[in-house]
Amino acid sequence: xxxYYTSKSAPLGLVDTTAxxxxxxxxxxxRLLCLADLVKKxxxxxLLARMQLPYxxxxxxxxxxFPPMVYGNRVGVTLAELSPAQLGAxxxxxxxxxxxxxxxxxxxxxxILNADDFLKNNTxxxxxxxxxxxxxxxxxxxxxxxxxxxxxxxHLALSHTYRDGVLSGATPSFRGAEPxxxxxxxxxxxxxxAQEQGAFAAMLxxxxxxxxxxxxxxxxxxxxxxxxxxxxxxxxxxAGVRAGELTPSQRQLVIxxxxxxxxxxxxxxxxxxxxxxxxELPDTWLAxxxxxxxxxxxxxxxxxxxxxxxxxxxxxxxxxxxxxxxxVWRDRSGDYGGNK
Amino acid sequence: MRSPRRxxxxxxxxxxxxxxxxxxxHPMPNTQIAVWIGAGGMYFDIAVPGPELRxxxxxxxxxxxxxxxxxxxxxxxxxxxxxxxxxxxxxPPQPHHIQSLTRWQASDPDAGYYEELRxxxxxxxxxxxxxxxxxxxxxAIIHQxxxxxxxxxxxxxxxxxxxxxxxxxxxxxIRYDFSRNLTPPLVVSTAPGNLWRGLxxxxxxxxxxxxxxxxxxxxxxxxxxxxxxxxNDGRWSLFQGWRYSMRRFLGISLAFTAGHSLALLAxxxxxxxxxxxxxxxxxxxxxLLAALHAMRPLWPGREWLIAxxxxxxxxxxxxxxxxxxxxxxxxRLLTVSGFNLGVEMAQLAAMxxxxxxxFASRWRWFHAMRVTGMLAVALLALWWMVERTRLAVLPAIG
Numbered sequence: 001x002x003x004y005y006t007s008k009s010a011p012l013g014l015v016d017t018t019a020x021x022x023x024x025x026x027x028x029x030x031r032l033l034c035l036a037d038l039v040k041k042x043x044x045x046x047l048l049a050r051m052q053l054p055y056x057x058x059x060x061x062x063x064x065x066f067p068p069m070v071y072g073n074r075v076g077v078t079l080a081e082l083s084p085a086q087l088g089a090x091x092x093x094x095x096x097x098x099x100x101x102x103x104x105x106x107x108x109x110x111x112i113l114n115a116d117d118f119l120k121n122n123t124x125x126x127x128x129x130x131x132x133x134x135x136x137x138x139x140x141x142x143x144x145x146x147x148x149x150x151x152x153x154x155h156l157a158l159s160h161t162y163r164d165g166v167l168s169g170a171t172p173s174f175r176g177a178e179p180x181x182x183x184x185x186x187x188x189x190x191x192x193x194a195q196e197q198g199a200f201a202a203m204l205x206x207x208x209x210x211x212x213x214x215x216x217x218x219x220x221x222x223x224x225x226x227x228x229x230x231x232x233x234x235x236x237x238x239a240g241v242r243a244g245e246l247t248p249s250q251r252q253l254v255i256x257x258x259x260x261x262x263x264x265x266x267x268x269x270x271x272x273x274x275x276x277x278x279x280e281l282p283d284t285w286l287a288x289x290x291x292x293x294x295x296x297x298x299x300x301x302x303x304x305x306x307x308x309x310x311x312x313x314x315x316x317x318x319x320x321x322x323x324x325x326x327x328v329w330r331d332r333s334g335d336y337g338g339n340k
Numbered sequence: 341m342r343s344p345r346r347x348x349x350x351x352x353x354x355x356x357x358x359x360x361x362x363x364x365x366h367p368m369p370n371t372q373i374a375v376w377i378g379a380g381g382m383y384f385d386i387a388v389p390g391p392e393l394r395x396x397x398x399x400x401x402x403x404x405x406x407x408x409x410x411x412x413x414x415x416x417x418x419x420x421x422x423x424x425x426x427x428x429x430x431x432p433p434q435p436h437h438i439q440s441l442t443r444w445q446a447s448d449p450d451a452g453y454y455e456e457l458r459x460x461x462x463x464x465x466x467x468x469x470x471x472x473x474x475x476x477x478x479x480a481i482i483h484q485x486x487x488x489x490x491x492x493x494x495x496x497x498x499x500x501x502x503x504x505x506x507x508x509x510x511x512x513x514i515r516y517d518f519s520r521n522l523t524p525p526l527v528v529s530t531a532p533g534n535l536w537r538g539l540x541x542x543x544x545x546x547x548x549x550x551x552x553x554x555x556x557x558x559x560x561x562x563x564x565x566x567x568x569x570x571x572n573d574g575r576w577s578l579f580q581g582w583r584y585s586m587r588r589f590l591g592i593s594l595a596f597t598a599g600h601s602l603a604l605l606a607x608x609x610x611x612x613x614x615x616x617x618x619x620x621x622x623x624x625x626x627x628l629l630a631a632l633h634a635m636r637p638l639w640p641g642r643e644w645l646i647a648x649x650x651x652x653x654x655x656x657x658x659x660x661x662x663x664x665x666x667x668x669x670x671x672r673l674l675t676v677s678g679f680n681l682g683v684e685m686a687q688l689a690a691m692x693x694x695x696x697x698x699f700a701s702r703w704r705w706f707h708a709m710r711v712t713g714m715l716a717v718a719l720l721a722l723w724w725m726v727e728r729t730r731l732a733v734l735p736a737i738g
Contacts (some may be wrong), residue, residue, distance in 0.1 A: 234518065269478075
């Protein structure tokens with residue numbers, strides 16, 4: 001494990017953003033540029049060299065679901081290495097790009113970081129800690145050109161690509177959590193993935209037995225398939241049941257499930273992406289393995305459309321007993337902003 | 341003089357009664373396939389996580405069903421038999437034979453402890469089959485659990501001088517292909533190499549094993565330091581003349597080498613069991629006893645016998661490191677011969693360096709130097725014994 005991984009916490013919920021909010025009061029992409037400068041301000045040359053990288057998809061691909069003791073190849077500076085002012089700017093930036101809905105977007109990420117502190121405090125294992133989550137800029141944030149905000153750690157990957165000031169891709173977006181059951185950490189209650197699990201279970205349980213039979217995959221899934229470093233591993237033929245054959249109320253539940261991932265980004269961009277996914281819904285397929293309750297070991301569900309790809313796997317607990325989710329939201333053409 | 345010997349005997353007995361359980365590290369709970377390429381055959385050592393295997397077996401047994409008990413065991417063997425195949429590119433399938441199926445406890449920093457099954461599959465190299473470029477068709481687990489994958493490494497490749505299994509070379513990953521809905525075979529290609537490369541690597545390996553084995557060299561010095569001396573009423577004398585010294589020096593060296601070589605052959609060939617941890621502890625014990633003997637004679641005049649016995653123990657230690665290279669008989673013979681040659685070369689060099697001991701034994705203060713030095717060696721050996729025992733017992737508790 002590289003030396004910059006420590007056991008220090010960086011509980012984002014306790015970080016003060018007042019100074020960053022005051023310094024960068026604008027909106028949208030212009031505000032991101034201001035905040036990015038603030039995150040980089042006063043960094044040592046060594047840290048700056050790790051945080052500000054040239055734009056390269058090869059570096060964007062360096063995300064993972066694994067904690068740093070298993071995957072040590074992430075890019076960026078850890079939160080524990082930032083000053084309070086830099087941390088405040090980083091938090092303000094995450095809130096700006098991920099939106100502020102409860103249990104989604106920024107709030108969900110804060111809870112995923114808290115889960116790592118929970119694991120650290122309950123296992124003592126080196127590598128778990130909210131302070132080990134990393135932030136990097138791939139390409140210099142600017143009004144013209146391509147850059148990506150990289151934020152990630154155990155069970156989390158955020159990849160927001162901007163081209164000429166416009167969000168050109170919000171994926172791959174990995175979310176997971178262990179423990180999955182509600183837990184208390186850093187002074188608050190946490191259940192970051194409960195909404196996702198609930199929305200997908202509701203979607204599957206609303207299918208008729210015949211539709212469930214069609215949607216059920218014959219194979220067993222103990223994890224997601226288009227995981228880290230496995231870009232473009234989408235199945236050539238879509239499997240399961242087509243949303244176009246479902247009733248309006250069933251389709252609404254599909255949209256609701258998609259929303260638990262798309263609302264992990266700022267509302268205006270989320271609305272635009274959701275409109276596209278809604279238009280493509282008739283050709284979007286649902287499939288699952290295991291039980292439709294999404295509450296049993298190795299339950300698995302996927303939404304596979306012309307653009308949207310979301311898969312959620314409820315897999316055996318690794319560090320604490322019980323099951324825990326891995327999930328990824330991808331876009332068949334928009335991952336990494338469409339760059340290869 | 342009787343009690344120290346009995347104590348030492350009891351210590352050895354205690355050490356031999358220990359139980360060992362090896363641990364194996366994995367990057368994550370997926371399958372690992374280690375390929376061993378010998379001159380007459382290939383081994384495929386396949387490590388499979390039990391929980392994932394249970395999901396893929398044609399019929400699901402209870403979660404805690406013992407996969408090594410019948411009828412599960414036979415079904416598991418049939419299953420792997422059906423999901424493993426080696427063939428030359430566009431050539432006929434090569435016959436294979438599952439040699440062993442064992443259960444281990446594996447651990448991973450992310451997944452913790454889990455059950456692991458290991459298989460060893462032998463593919464004899466027959467006329468007309470070139471093991472330098474072959475297709476490995478393997479889809480056990482993967483056909484049913486498509487997110488599962490198998491990491492394939494070449495661990496030993498004799499003709500390319502690769503004998504150190506800890507320096508495995510990754511040759512590819514077997515994954516499910518979702519665009520074609522199948523598990524494509526992995527093409528494994530290696531350079532042709534030659535037998536001399538393998539032999540040379542074995543010699544170098546043997547030489548390095550001695551040269552880097554501080555305990556081995558220390559033991560030789562401890563054994564040889566009394567060569568020029570004679571036991572008088574339970575005490576060591578001073579230098580007894582060149583003829584006497586050289587005769588004993590060579591006698592002890594030869595006896596040690598003979599025991600060592602025989603043990604190496606026997607151990608590698610599987611004629612003698614090699615409990616690795618026990619051997620490591622026994623070596624420390626042998627150094628302790630040799631150091632005690634060098635302080636006060638315990639077996640005067642019978643050093644050669646002791647040397648042969650201890651040589652056997654030390655040979656077994658090397659056999660343990662070679663036993664892992666259990667390749668086909670022809671490769672094994674070449675490996676053991678080369679390794680032995682390397683070991684003896686290093687030993688001769690070390691013994692040559694020990695000749696100054698013969699000169700030193702003429703000096704008046706040689707007694708004090710010997711006793712002080714041997715006391716330090718005895719303490720060091722004792723510490724090794726404690727430490728190696730602790731390490732050997734640790735995994736069984738953890």
